[in-house]
Amino acid sequence: MRTAFQDQLDGLTQMLSEMCGLAGVAMERATQALLQADLVTAEQVITDHDHLVDLRTQAEEAAFVLLALQAPVASDLRLVVGSIQNVADSERMGGLALHVAKIARRRHPGHAVPEEVDGYFAEMGRIAVELSNCAQEVVLSGDPQRAAQISRDDDAMDHLHKHLFTVLMDKEWHHGVASAVDITLLGRFYERFADHAVEIGRRVIFQVTGQTPEL
């Protein structure tokens, strides 16, 4: 028979999974706003972020109540503590998508990203969405193999990010300093988004196997 405790724990996991999904939607839209100089979509990402912040508060409160009333131990406790940490990472992922959207809004009706590097951001956006979808899935399934996939996708993100910098640093860069500043920040936002997904994946692996995966 399912206990009230189990239901509450599932509720917390569902909330966390939803947050990962919302962060992915935010980054998908922010990338669209960025590449198409789409102000309406940028505004939507900015407005929607409040919901993710609310969900974080709710999830933290749910975890607190669980700890206070149920005093879980062992693997259940690990799951609750891990959820508190994962909730912070997923909210931050949404915050980074928000930053991307704000740069798109600031440069509108211009494009923040010169056509020359459009491809990098399209691909970094695609990987970011994949990472958050993967995180959304593994917090529910607890599948350590699938969680390990997040780190591999993050390698692809790091590779793109490094390559983007070589393009910026190239003497042929003729889009000026202001554009380079935007691109630097944007690259950093995508890279950090991926890092937070990696953290979530690593915690799921630890919760399930008791082992912290190598970096």
Place this chain on the structure above:
Amino acid sequence: MRTAFQDQLDGLTQMLSEMCGLAGVAMERATQALLQADLVTAEQVITDHDHLVDLRTQAEEAAFVLLALQAPVASDLRLVVGSIQNVADSERMGGLALHVAKIARRRHPGHAVPEEVDGYFAEMGRIAVELSNCAQEVVLSGDPQRAAQISRDDDAMDHLHKHLFTVLMDKEWHHGVASAVDITLLGRFYERFADHAVEIGRRVIFQVTGQTPEL
């Protein structure tokens, strides 16, 4: 009479306080390495970071044991959960100091920061150290007035950071794109360092007063 629980809770708080202090030392040295193109100090910051990572693991483990064996409730539980979150912020602060040190190392024997903007980084470094010292103090004292000071110092950091960007974007900037990229990242590292200190201050206020301060 003091209980074993109280001793364990104090031990956790001490560890967190030490982590805030170490993050401040790291940022002080990283700033010195940056401004003086001081490779030895940069290397020291990079090496020392491992200790902060170890402390995070130890603190998380201590918090976990506390929750498992003592099942604290109410304000004690809030303190333990808040410590888990603060430990993550303080480790991240050290990670940002590490990034500053890595940029100093990458540009050595050159200076990553042109003399023209040296003053900004000297001042941002000074504020960062003040913020971490303040965080170190308030996690021990629980003084909400002093914790509120962190947000005010962060306003000064944000102001400097914004001003730094106007210097970068100015048509008179003649240090090239590569330098602008470094400065953009460095500015972001100092700003984020401050943000994490603010988070710690806000949690201390919440733990003590039960109220979340306005942003």
